[in-house]
Amino acid sequence: MRKVRVRAPQDLVAGASLVAVSLFAIWATAPLAGGRLGAPGPGFVPRVLAVLLGASGAGLCLLSLTRAGEPLGRWPLRGPLLIGLAVVAFALTIRVPGLVVAGPLAILVAGAASPETRWRELAIFSVAVTACCIGLFRTLLHLPIPVLVLPGWFTL
């Protein structure tokens, strides 16, 4: 038997992830009634879509064995993870203690994502941008964004 060679690793991983999503969706919609064609139930459309998605994933996997394609390539992780972390930090601090802390925190964490960052410059910049955000969103546009909330003591 000839050894099977993967000729498009990126497509293989892509196809496999689609199949995984499809299986997950089929499992998640299992309790829903499918109905008949004449009276489609709530599970009808999602299940059809999940099966089609799985089929296209399987197709990608098969094609990756026959058709040459992209390698999996480099996955730079530092940038994306730090950006994600910055957003998470913002989410956790926006209610308490508010934008005054959440703003500079998110900017500083995000700044670590780029190797070009100069820290002193970014620190000053973060304060300035946060001030602009407060001025724009809170004062000018009247959005209810918590600026500074110290429970039981101070709320702005």
Added chain:
Amino acid sequence: MSTLISHLALGFSVAFTVPNLGLCFLGCLVGTLIGVLPGIGPIATITMLLPVTFGLPPVGALIMLAGIYYGAQYGGSTTAILVNIPGEVTSVVTTLDGHQMARRGRAGVALGIAALGSFFAGCVATLIIAALAVPLTRVALLFGPAEYAALMTAGLAFAVVLARGSILKSIAMVLLGLLLSTVGNDLETGAERMTFGVASLSDGFDFAVLAMGLFGFAEVMRNLSVEQARDVVHGAIGPLLPDAADLRQSAAPIVRGTLLGAILGILPGNGAVLGPFASYALEKKLARDPSRFGRGAIEGVAGPESANNAGAQTSFIPLLTLGIPPNAVMALMVGAMTIHGIVPGPLVMTRNPSLFWGVIASMWLGNLMLLVINLPLIGVWVRLLKVPYRLLFPAIVIVCCVGIYSVNNSPGDVLLTAFVALFGYAGTRLGFESAPLLLGFVLGRLLEENLRRALAISRGDLTVFVTRPVSAWLLLTGLIVLVVAVLPGIRARREEVFVE
């Protein structure tokens, strides 16, 4: 004809009020700003500003949001010409000849012709919308659920073909988008679908979260992972006004680009993206000396720039007449409309004529304003382009955070957006495009609703989609487009167009 004029007169009487003029100007200004800045586009911006529009009257809200959208097309070309980075997807082709013109000391002329072409295209597109709106609305009233489902399917087929990269991957993304749209309470039975008991999911996956994650944060992640060679044109920009020879050379490409862009823009499935590519290819084919292209041919700027603006505006047609959003920006418009209790579709024109014609008239005024914003203020935008990305991206991150928080005042949304962004980034690494996913998501609910209704009416007879002539034609068109795209010869050409 006289009704057209009376309609436009009504529109101008609405658009010419002080608050609406102000909102139109504000929208155009913000649009230009984000168009100029690479790394933040109209989708993220409109998502961010959606909460701001809650307090505005509906006409004003739509006028401002529309201004952001077509304003971004203008701004995108400025970055394309001066920095060789497309500010928006639709200005990718402009980098080819626009930047070359800039390197030859003709940046001013390139900017000038782009603005003039866009202005002409904007004017014509406004007239086309006004002229087509009434007849198309009549057509829409003849549409049953089967036709609606078929039209959306055809639109999704277009979206697949227009996306870059592998067709199969694009199809998968459309399917994934559709699948995501089924999360939440079932429209007919109220059954919970794939919510896993999470209360906030019962209304469905939030569109703002998805759009901001895939197009706001994931975009920043992508930009950080590729080294961007920024090539800001140094030295003088030169005269802004093209001379007589330039105008003679550009006149015909502008007209052709406008028509091409306008027609492609109407297609559901984000045809506006195709316009500039098609126009560039056409001009290159028609040119007496095609080798000039890529070395600063003014036709290569004039045609595509007119096409992208015309397309951006005519993409309002499916939304306003059929109630179908042809791209993600229009889906956000749906959001802005429904918040004010307006259901997009053929009835908007009869029930809210002042809104409908007011928005259309504002587009013409907006194009006039953009001419002013872009040409005399060009120095401001050039200075903005010199802000280094290391400062720009943290600012984009924080503004997007505040924006997504404000949509529902929910920190949970912000968390969810972070995860969507990471998935979006991983998807890009695997060669998946975000645009078809978002369009699938946008059309998903409408498509399912109409599909199920059509099946219920036909009592489960699937042939209803091919026995009703309009539906059959629409499906056939979608199928032809897909088949043609898969054929090897055409596929090579399609790749060629995108590579160029």
